[in-house]
Structures are given as C-alpha cells and as structure tokens.
Amino acid sequence: GAGVSQSPSNKVTEKGKDVELRCDPISGHTALYWYRQSLGQGLEFLIYFQGNSAPDKSGLPSDRFSAERTGGSVSTLTIQRTQQEDSAVYLCASSLISVNTGELFFGEGSRLTVL
C-alpha cells in the first residue's frame, strides 16, 4: 500500500478482554516497529521486527503483550487480559533501513481504551 495501515483505528474494550491490533507496513519495508504513546507522552518502544524475527522484545511491558509478523509483512500486536493502564495509542511504523536514512514511516495509530 501507499502508507502504513493500522486497524482498528479505535478500540474500546472491557478490562480482562483480549485485543488484537494489526499493522500493514509499506510494501517492501523490512523493518517494522511498535510503539505505545499514552496521552501527551512520548513514544515507548515495544518491539521491532527485521523480517519475521524480533531481535529486541525488551520493550514489551509484560507477558500479556505479544507480537508476531508473518510473511515479512503484516504484524499483529496482541494484548491479553487488558488492564486500564493499557489504554494508549499504539503506533506502528515501518522502515527500509538499507535505503537513505532509513526513517520510520508511521501509521495513524490504534487508540485503545480499556474500561
């Protein structure tokens, strides 16, 4: 696609439910990143993929969070047993590191509200 696509754009869920957030990166981009941004705050690194593998999972806040990437393309971030503190905007970005600056191209984010 022309840009990074994230779905859903908004998700309201009840505490304790599982949620899945999807990211479709720019075609051909090998690197994919997930960040979390709480209201008015900075970007908290969660995980990044190079191809289908995740060299660094250190940012995942707890074992309730997991992510996968298949076919070197679409990625899914899963949050199990959601808690109110999980409420945030989840941003996905992709990059082609070997080209020019390798800057991140961001999606519009998935806003998660846990009631």
Added chain:
Amino acid sequence: AQKITQTQPGMFVQEKEAVTLDCTYDTSDPSYGLFWYKQPSSGEMIFLIYQGSYDQQNATEGRYSLNFQKARKSANLVISASQLGDSAMYFCAMREEGRDDKIIFGKGTRLHILP
C-alpha cells in the same frame, strides 16, 4: 538509563523567531543515526531531518537544521523563522546501527508558537 534526553517539556516562542530544541543522547556505538519527528495535534508523525554519526556536515532540510555536536552527544533541532504551523510536539530519536537498529525516542518537547 535514558538514552535520549529532551530537557524542555514545553517552549513558547514568538512567531518568526528562530527556536532551538535540545536533544542529548547516550551511546557507545560509533555508528548511529539521529532523527527528529514532529507530531501536530492531529497525532500524525512527520519525519523532519536525519543526521548520521559519520556525516561531516550538519543536516539541513528547508527551515530545519540539526546542530550536531558529536563530542557533546548533542543533536539540537533548529527551526528558523518559526510559523504558527510549527506548534506541535517534537521528538528526537536515535538508532544504534551497530547493534540492532532499534529506534528509541525522547519524551518530546511541546512547542507553542505565539502570534
């Protein structure tokens, strides 16, 4: 340990004045890249400028320039002739290219341009 530090949570600047947003970083990796992103109230992340650790000259992009002081581990963003549309959150970010290409962000500076 904080790897990217932005010490100015908020700044107010008069329109048409130049503004400097501070960013310091910490890395032992000789190969790294530094980025600045702008996030308006709409929430989108806009790439502004990139500086590689081996670049001999400071990066410039239109009204944006990066004051790169390698020995001080400083990468300040300079916006010349500020405009009302520059009001936004600004994030400094770093990728340690010798490690795993993870990109981490600072906490950001909220810039307000006054008419």
